[in-house]
Amino acid sequence: MTAEANLEAVRDDARTWIESNFPKSLKGYEVGLEGGGDGSSDFETWRQKLAEKGWGAPTWPKEYGGAGLSHPEAKVVAKALAKAGAFNPIPMLAGMGVTMVGPTILEYGTDDQKERHLPGIASGAVRWCLGLSEPNAGSDLASLQTKAEDKGNRYVVNGQKVWTSGADISQWCGALVRTDPEAGKRDGISFVLLPMDQPGVETRPIKLISGASPFCETYFNDAYAEKNDLLGDVNDGWSVVKRLLQHERQSQTSARRPDAVTEESLGEKAKRYVGVSKDGTLSDADLRQRLVKHLMDEQAHYLTISRIQAEAKGNVEVSAAASILKNSNTRVAQTKAELTMEIMGSQGLGWEGDLFTEEERNSVRELLWGKAMSIYGGSYEVQNNIISKNILGLPETTQKG
Amino acid sequence: MAALTEEQSILRDQAKSWVSDKGPVETFRKLRDAGQSFDPNLWASMVEMGWTGILVPEQYGGSDLGYLTFGLVLEEMGRQLTPSPLFASAYVGASALVLGGSEEQKTALLPKVVDGSEILALAVDEAPRHRPESAITRAKKNGAGFTLSGTKSFVQEGMTATTFIVSARTGGAETDPDGQTLLLVPAAEVQRTPMPMMDGRNYAQITLDGTTVGPEAIIGNQDQGYTLVETVLDRARAGVGAEMLGTSAQAFDMTLDYLKTREQFGKVIGSFQALGHRAAELFGGLELARSCAEAALQAIDEGADNTAELCSLSKAKVGDFLHEMSNQLIQIHGGIGMTDEFDAGFYLKRARVLEALYGNQAYHRDRYAKLRGF
Numbered sequence: 117m118t119a120e121a122n123l124e125a126v127r128d129d130a131r132t133w134i135e136s137n138f139p140k141s142l143k144g145y146e147v148g149l150e151g152g153g154d155g156s157s158d159f160e161t162w163r164q165k166l167a168e169k170g171w172g173a174p175t176w177p178k179e180y181g182g183a184g185l186s187h188p189e190a191k192v193v194a195k196a197l198a199k200a201g202a203f204n205p206i207p208m209l210a211g212m213g214v215t216m217v218g219p220t221i222l223e224y225g226t227d228d229q230k231e232r233h234l235p236g237i238a239s240g241a242v243r244w245c246l247g248l249s250e251p252n253a254g255s256d257l258a259s260l261q262t263k264a265e266d267k268g269n270r271y272v273v274n275g276q277k278v279w280t281s282g283a284d285i286s287q288w289c290g291a292l293v294r295t296d297p298e299a300g301k302r303d304g305i306s307f308v309l310l311p312m313d314q315p316g317v318e319t320r321p322i323k324l325i326s327g328a329s330p331f332c333e334t335y336f337n338d339a340y341a342e343k344n345d346l347l348g349d350v351n352d353g354w355s356v357v358k359r360l361l362q363h364e365r366q367s368q369t370s371a372r373r374p375d376a377v378t379e380e381s382l383g384e385k386a387k388r389y390v391g392v393s394k395d396g397t398l399s400d401a402d403l404r405q406r407l408v409k410h411l412m413d414e415q416a417h418y419l420t421i422s423r424i425q426a427e428a429k430g431n432v433e434v435s436a437a438a439s440i441l442k443n444s445n446t447r448v449a450q451t452k453a454e455l456t457m458e459i460m461g462s463q464g465l466g467w468e469g470d471l472f473t474e475e476e477r478n479s480v481r482e483l484l485w486g487k488a489m490s491i492y493g494g495s496y497e498v499q500n501n502i503i504s505k506n507i508l509g510l511p512e513t514t515q516k517g
Numbered sequence: 518m519a520a521l522t523e524e525q526s527i528l529r530d531q532a533k534s535w536v537s538d539k540g541p542v543e544t545f546r547k548l549r550d551a552g553q554s555f556d557p558n559l560w561a562s563m564v565e566m567g568w569t570g571i572l573v574p575e576q577y578g579g580s581d582l583g584y585l586t587f588g589l590v591l592e593e594m595g596r597q598l599t600p601s602p603l604f605a606s607a608y609v610g611a612s613a614l615v616l617g618g619s620e621e622q623k624t625a626l627l628p629k630v631v632d633g634s635e636i637l638a639l640a641v642d643e644a645p646r647h648r649p650e651s652a653i654t655r656a657k658k659n660g661a662g663f664t665l666s667g668t669k670s671f672v673q674e675g676m677t678a679t680t681f682i683v684s685a686r687t688g689g690a691e692t693d694p695d696g697q698t699l700l701l702v703p704a705a706e707v708q709r710t711p712m713p714m715m716d717g718r719n720y721a722q723i724t725l726d727g728t729t730v731g732p733e734a735i736i737g738n739q740d741q742g743y744t745l746v747e748t749v750l751d752r753a754r755a756g757v758g759a760e761m762l763g764t765s766a767q768a769f770d771m772t773l774d775y776l777k778t779r780e781q782f783g784k785v786i787g788s789f790q791a792l793g794h795r796a797a798e799l800f801g802g803l804e805l806a807r808s809c810a811e812a813a814l815q816a817i818d819e820g821a822d823n824t825a826e827l828c829s830l831s832k833a834k835v836g837d838f839l840h841e842m843s844n845q846l847i848q849i850h851g852g853i854g855m856t857d858e859f860d861a862g863f864y865l866k867r868a869r870v871l872e873a874l875y876g877n878q879a880y881h882r883d884r885y886a887k888l889r890g891f
Contacts, residue, residue, distance in 0.1 A: 381889075381890075383886075383889050383890055383891040384890070384891075386891060387890075387891055392891070396887075396891075397886065397887070397891060398886075398891045404886060404891065405882065407886070407891070408882045408883075408885055408886040408889075409882065411885070411889060412830055412833060412834055412882070412885060413805075415809075415830055416805040416806075416808055416809050416830070416834050417805065419805075419808035419809060419812045420804055420805055420807075420808040422808075423519060423807070423808045423811065423812075426519065426520040427519070427520050437804070440800065440801045440804050443801060444801060444805060497794070499797075500793070500794040500797040500798065501790075501793070501794075501797075503796075503797035503800060503801070504787075504793035504794065504796055504797045505793070507797075507800065508773060508793075508796055508797065508800060509777070510773075510776060510777065510787040510788065510792075510793050510796060511784075511785060511787060511788035511793075512788070
């Protein structure tokens, strides 16, 4: 079968399957960031059906709860779901599981770890968080202090993590810990998997400038991690986390692409709020200039994603280009939020109350929350370090660990 | 790089090795030092490579390989600033004929474009700023033909051209896009004056003062030529985008190389974070520019609905990047970059001309905004 005929067959199969399995009551349902259901039995049934089909993490092997699809095939499935007004809540339900922890376990995990952890992630039954950053280890992640001591059959973990997204509602955590305090900065670090439901783990949510957030502070006080939950080799956690962070960047290269059919374009919004001159151009000439520059940057960004996908023949590996795309995506999204607020004028500044539409109130929060994009997942500056060193081959510019 | 066919990859590799062998930047330097802008031997060699036929259908002696393919050649020429009428004649001129030419015109001219004996040049601009919709040059009815009067400037390869493709007003008001007609005018019938510009290439101002042409000179439809002009211009813009991509990519490579070899304060200057980050920003800009340049050429080949939008995107975004890259080329090279002995200046000079050609960034941002409805 040719590649195209194969994709066509996958598309037909997906269409038929969705038609007979997706509950009509859920059509158009908007899944929140946490992937939480509406409490209906239909939602739970749909999650189970997706999990059985392996579509929660479609590119994973079947034996670990995936569907064994290629990337182009998975894309076809995602498109078919969107087209039918259906959705896949599992990546959200699994927290950091589907996008980051799972792919890293697939590469570094033992067969036992894969069997124990992957099916729970792929079905959306187990939510994962990541304990990486610490109060004194942000961009300089390798300076982390949380330690894990070898106590025979277990590691005992003590320390504090911060920015652990979803820690308060997760069942498992992948944590970077120091296992050899005497070794060089990057050489004494290990990656452990530990359950969150234990007396030694405490979480506190963090309120941000944009309001409530999924982020937490996480405290480990004599928490334990089982010996067989060490991911990769002891003291080799730095190479595990480097790979994991590549997966993270990969997942942060593209903001949700605006839906051309249903969503009002920024140009239309500007015309509605700002008005037009006699010749049909936007009456604020300065805004028009900046708006067109932004739209060009946005289009260039999406064209670059398509180009890189085409060059990789649809099989996009976590690659060097991810750092460029993460920074480009950040610039485009932050500029978009600034322009949206500016276009709405004083209405775009509304914090709460009925004098502002939901769209207007959201614009404030998007602008504020968007400032995190150039900080998390390796800051804008850290990405530039990666580009200059790993892609361009320039000498290391930062302190060596 | 776009996902290329095997044929395209081979052609690109051929262009790469031809350019480093026959048309490196030293070739341009020698011509410039000799006060010339055209090298007949270089041109003959390009013709031999078959590049003059890339856009020409097979029945007129070409290979009809399309715009993305031609773009690959232009990118390589742009890298080494190789001077030739290839773009003006076999890309822009051939586009006009293929799109709007009559069977007679194509039969008479295209084979000669392919064998290099005919050099076409598009004459559109009249004022310092690109405003193709407002042709002032008149073509007055004279029996079955026309009498032309007016001046065209910034005509690429105007001094070597054998035939001009001139936009002239056959009706309508001065700023009215309607009422324009594209006409073939033999070079012998016009007065041309060299316009030596900063990039040392070949431009002319041409004066039409009572020049007469017959009805067979009309390309496309009389009075409705602007649609054709715009389509041809868009193709030209995408071609300039490809050339600018090559010029800026080379400027980037030269700069990166310098960052790795130049030492100050006891270490290579690329180890300073300020410069490492600047290089990272420039590399990101280059990747984005490449996507725009290639998307425009692909859109032309596919006849996509948003071709005009993508051509303006390419001209503006690649132009912006080349502008910045050519400035950084000089800045990062420091004093040596200011000397005529070093090549950096050639890239800066060429950059400014390419940016202006067929509409600068501001022109295309405005056009893009209009195409997007605001």
